[in-house]
Amino acid sequence: MRQVTRTVPAPADLGIEVLRVPEGSPVEFDLRLEAVMEGVLVTGTAHAGLEGECGRCLEPITDPQSNQVEVRFQELFVYPEHAISEEDDEVSTLENDLIDLEPLLRDAVVLALPFQPLCSDDCPGLCPECGVRLAEQPEHTHGEPVDPRWAGLAALQQDPDAAP
Ligand SMILES: [Zn+2]
Numbered sequence: 354m355r356q357v358t359r360t361v362p363a364p365a366d367l368g369i370e371v372l373r374v375p376e377g378s379p380v381e382f383d384l385r386l387e388a389v390m391e392g393v394l395v396t397g398t399a400h401a402g403l404e405g406e407c408g409r410c411l412e413p414i415t416d417p418q419s420n421q422v423e424v425r426f427q428e429l430f431v432y433p434e435h436a437i438s439e440e441d442d443e444v445s446t447l448e449n450d451l452i453d454l455e456p457l458l459r460d461a462v463v464l465a466l467p468f469q470p471l472c473s474d475d476c477p478g479l480c481p482e483c484g485v486r487l488a489e490q491p492e493h494t495h496g497e498p499v500d501p502r503w504a505g506l507a508a509l510q511q512d513p514d515a516a517p
Pocket residue numbers: 407408409410411412471472473476477478
């Protein structure tokens with residue numbers, strides 16, 4: 354058994370569209386390699402920084418809870434001579450005694466990322482009318498929302514915000 358820590362530059366397109374590990378940024382692996390009959394069992398974690406935008410307000414995500422990811426994985430990498438007998442080609446194999454962690458890392462990272470990243474858990478998002486960031490202007494209002502069926506009537510009234 355061997356314990357390995359290694360930092361490698363992130364490959365391109367690691368993550369999802371709205372949240373990803375910047376290409377070339379450090380990915381820290383903490384791995385345990387165990388020799389077993391059929392190959393090498395790899396257990397470990399990977400840690401990386403993320404960049405992305407809030408799904409509600411589009412601000413860059415800077416919250417330390419959300420702008421990094423740590424994933425755990427475990428995979429058996431079998432020796433090629435053992436892989437041949439396996440009918441599915443999903444099995445990971447050792448190639449020239451090397452393990453390729455990239456597919457593993459990709460799957461684990463994508464699974465770990467939130468579907469909709471947020472700058473903070475309670476981000477109020479953007480004003481649907483004017484697009485202002487509501488976290489910065491919580492008191493922001495355009496008056497009562499107008500039922501579309503009454504929009505024609507509302508247009509006849511004076512703008513309440515402009516009233517003295
Ligand atoms: Zn936000």
